[in-house]
Amino acid sequence: MTSTIYYVASTLDGFIADQHHSLDWLLKQDIDQQGPMNYTDFIGEVGAVLMGASTYEWLLRHQTETGESWPYTQPSWVFTHRDQPAQPGADIRFTSAPVPEVHAEAVKAANGKDVWVVGGGDLAGQFADAGLLDELVVSYAPVTLGAGAPLLPRRLDLRLRETARNAAFIAARYDVVGIAGR
Ligand SMILES: NC(=O)c1ccc[n+]([C@@H]2O[C@H](COP(=O)([O-])OP(=O)(O)OC[C@H]3O[C@@H](n4cnc5c(N)ncnc54)[C@H](OP(=O)(O)O)[C@@H]3O)[C@@H](O)[C@H]2O)c1
Secondary structure, eight states: OOOEEEEEEEETTSEEEOTTSOOHHHHTSOOOTTSTTOHHHHHHTEEEEEEEHHHHHHHHHHHHHHOOOOOOOSOEEEEOSSOOOOOTTOOEEEEOSOHHHHHHHHHHHHTTSEEEEEEOHHHHHHHHHTTOOOEEEEEEESOOOSSSEESOOSOEEEEEEEEEEETTEEEEEEEEEEETTO
16 A cells, blocks of 8 residues: 655754755765665655655756766656756656645556655645655754754654664654644
């Protein structure tokens, strides 16, 4: 059965990028690619990828800097109100349609696999608002930034299901119980 999962790395103080959309604080951390809650195992179960415009723009900048190609073979949706450069050969759909509509398309395309909400935090929050976010998997890096792009700017009740250490990170898996207080 498809789960919709926000799988993300965060600072200890709840930021997923710094104020300038840099991930330098993250990319320098030690990680065990075969360790608990690792990316390779996760992405193997993902059938559709969803992200916001800033995340897409970070990926484009990263490609320019590293020469890497588009990282996802899965159908991908980018939420944006603006024209964005396409990626040759990649299955990317730019959308500003309502979240439930896009989610239904993504679940269908995922064909039984999971749907990954890459970020940012407010987009993950929009899925939670619509009751469409099932799980959070957060890898906490041993760093604080004081400011930046927020992990998940909502009031939600979560149930902790799993914790583990992966090299420098504390990895934690949560079920989304619902909007706090409801
Ligand atoms: N640490 C990690 O694991 C991780 C994971 C993911 C992302 N990141 C980073 O975190 C940062 C996130 O940036 P962000 O907070 O700005 O979030 P974002 O979701 O990447 O981008 C936000 C933008 O997406 C568009 N958008 C969002 N919801 C929409 C909707 N319902 N319909 C249409 N467009 C919508 C809007 O852009 P427009 O209206 O301007 O088009 C909005 O300004 C980025 O730097 C990213 O690289 C880190």
